[in-house]
Amino acid sequence: MTKRITAIAIAGLIVVQLITLSRVSALQQELQNTRNQLSSENQNIRSEVSNIYHNVDELLEKQVSLLDDYDYQIGELDEATLSVPLNFTIFPKQLSESETAMLYVNEQEVLMERQWSLFNGTVDVSLFDALEARVVLSDMGVQRSETLKLVRPNLRERFLPVLYAHYQGRSSYNDSEYAMDGSVVLEGKGETPEGISMEAIELLVAIDGQVIERLAPTAINEKYNDDIVEMREFLMQEFILENTYSLEPGQTLRFTIVAHDSLGLVHSIVVHEVQPDEEGDAMVNVEEYLIHGREIITDSQGKVLEGPPDYVLVQ
Numbered sequence: 001m002t003k004r005i006t007a008i009a010i011a012g013l014i015v016v017q018l019i020t021l022s023r024v025s026a027l028q029q030e031l032q033n034t035r036n037q038l039s040s041e042n043q044n045i046r047s048e049v050s051n052i053y054h055n056v057d058e059l060l061e062k063q064v065s066l067l068d069d070y071d072y073q074i075g076e077l078d079e080a081t082l083s084v085p086l087n088f089t090i091f092p093k094q095l096s097e098s099e100t101a102m103l104y105v106n107e108q109e110v111l112m113e114r115q116w117s118l119f120n121g122t123v124d125v126s127l128f129d130a131l132e133a134r135v136v137l138s139d140m141g142v143q144r145s146e147t148l149k150l151v152r153p154n155l156r157e158r159f160l161p162v163l164y165a166h167y168q169g170r171s172s173y174n175d176s177e178y179a180m181d182g183s184v185v186l187e188g189k190g191e192t193p194e195g196i197s198m199e200a201i202e203l204l205v206a207i208d209g210q211v212i213e214r215l216a217p218t219a220i221n222e223k224y225n226d227d228i229v230e231m232r233e234f235l236m237q238e239f240i241l242e243n244t245y246s247l248e249p250g251q252t253l254r255f256t257i258v259a260h261d262s263l264g265l266v267h268s269i270v271v272h273e274v275q276p277d278e279e280g281d282a283m284v285n286v287e288e289y290l291i292h293g294r295e296i297i298t299d300s301q302g303k304v305l306e307g308p309p310d311y312v313l314v315q
Helices: 004-066 155-159
Strands: 067-074 083-092 101-104 107-109 113-115 118-126 133-139 142-148 160-176 177-189 198-207 210-213 233-245 253-261 266-276 295-298 305-308
Touching: 004 083, 004 142, 004 266, 067 133, 067 142, 083 101, 083 133, 101 118, 113 160, 160 233, 160 253, 160 266, 177 253, 198 233, 210 305
Parallel strands: none
Antiparallel strands: 067 083, 083 118, 101 107, 101 133, 113 118, 133 142, 160 177, 177 233, 198 210, 198 253, 253 266, 266 295, 295 305
16 A cells, blocks of 8 residues: 555656646746847847937938939940949039039049039049049139948949859879869859850969960859850859879969950959978968959950959969
């Protein structure tokens, strides 16, 4: 009888413990949910406060601004000069009969044409210039100046194809032999709305500036036909690198994507570069590392339009 009572008591205790554990688990989950909710609410409050500060800053800027509003329109690309016209329109808050407006864009200055309560002015800018604009209002010898914030996309990216590339894989250096087992992945905008497209793409392998190998893409995004290199709005290609190169200490081995567009411009990206030291370690050339991954654009004669001024593709 005593054993039976003991067993019943133990079973009861087990049931109570299970119920307690279940309730504790439920409370812990509820507590975690509450913490998550509080964290989310705190994040929302911070976001709202940030928006309030941003709106207040905008209102203050608008109050002290000389202009009620301004805008600019981008014209068509001049393929010969690689420039586009920008037409600015400004609406001054206060305007006298003798007021004039001068527009400054980068190194250019243009006297704006007055049309009732607004001014218009047009300047031609290079695709490769960083845009900086300001307007100076003048009346009876008194000048007032204001910088115009230009929030539109980069002009070069707007009108020209854009490429991105990187190397992925393994490499090793032993006994003056540099072995690679990987690939270079290339993607980007292969054609612009204006019809400017990439016409030829290859991977150049060079030692000390001398090209020793030219590679064509060996794989293309599955959404495209496997037998055709599509130069459409979205571009994705791959260059397989499964090779060994003889490389002596002090020599520089460079892998560069080179693409020619329909305007005759050359787009290049240094995706991988090594220079073994005297101890036989293949090290990235630190001095050149700054250009790795950047799209460098030159004309057909090799003049650098965007990138390091002294950049040389190959010798």
